[in-house]
Amino acid sequence: MAGNGPAPQKDAIRRNKKPEFTQLIEDGSVHGPDLPEGVLPDGQQWHPVTRQWWENWRSSPQATRMLSAPDWDYLLDTALIHHNMWMNGRWDFASEVRLRVAKFGATPDDRNRLRAEIVTVPEVSEGLDTDVIQMSPYKNRRGRLLSEE
Template structure:
């Protein structure tokens, strides 16, 4: 008996073939150096700190010129939020930085991982099956009716 249920449908007769409707476009990556904030604005100190954090972030290693331009527009919103109290911009700033992997949840959604985590996993010795978390379990002797309480 090969399996349970009806035989699979002939692939040529399937309604859904799960092909990509659009072919993937491969672009040449050109890393852009993180620019300084423009000097024609008296930036709020929190925005200056925020910008420096992004410049030092691991994500900066894979940011192109358009990414930095997008982040600069976001910096203007961040500045207005802190200097003018325009807190209605907070939601937009949050959405925009999530596209660049600002939080652990964002990075997980974008399938970003830190390289050192992979290196640490590779260096971790593999435990033999006998040393698994259940290796020290033992069977207790059965109790007879009337023994103990």
Template sequence: MAGRGPQPKDPSRRARGNKDPVAQTVLRFEQAEAPELPTLQVMKDGELVEHTWPARTLDWWEMWKASPQAEHFSSTDWDFLLDTAVVHARHWSGDGAAAGELRLRVAKFGATPEDRARLRMQFAQADEADGRRPEGGRSARERRGTLHALPDPKASDS
């Protein structure tokens, strides 16, 4: 049963404080505008040839530009995402080997619910929904009243 056992040790008496031995560097955040996808060039027969972005990659890029995460992207984030767009284009052009790298790269930006949970991202709507919940701290019985069983209709048929 939860709550049983000895009290936790006083944190001041613990052998490990798990403090970071290196001080954290605090950077000034500068939001960057999303760039347009540049002209894509690929090496073909020893020379650079213009290549068309797959339609799926163009849609994917627009999705990232409009995503809530984009509000927190700096210039280096957009640069990394540009490189990721090239991987995305390779994948959607039939290069199955690009799938693993693509998955790893988009996970860094919180592409899936699991990625966002790992990165400790939460949409603001969830905070708003929590504020609309009925008064917290009340039990189900207090919120709904006492429940009573109805007589079994089959029992009265005999």
């Protein structure tokens, strides 16, 4: 089986260099183009699984690093293979799709190999008055202690 060897450990440390991971921030926005229409032979429509796969990539944190048209062109070529795999049951294409999406960091091992980690930003919720610590008693006590000196 072809591959690049084992993925590096996330906490692996060399004496001369610490590993640096790129943080991919999940921002919730959609990047890249829609799947183009009219590119499949005989007027076929994209397979529903391929449509969902494409939308998952567009909204993924990895998409924030796909800044140029060639990145999306390469993923579109992969989508054509993915479509053929699902439409015609050509599971022998699965290994090619796996190798291609690994370049974008599809799995945790792929991201570890690329030294990339996904960071999810927690949503800020409305705070309740009971969640806020009232600082005035502490300020008053501090003032009293400082004035006694």
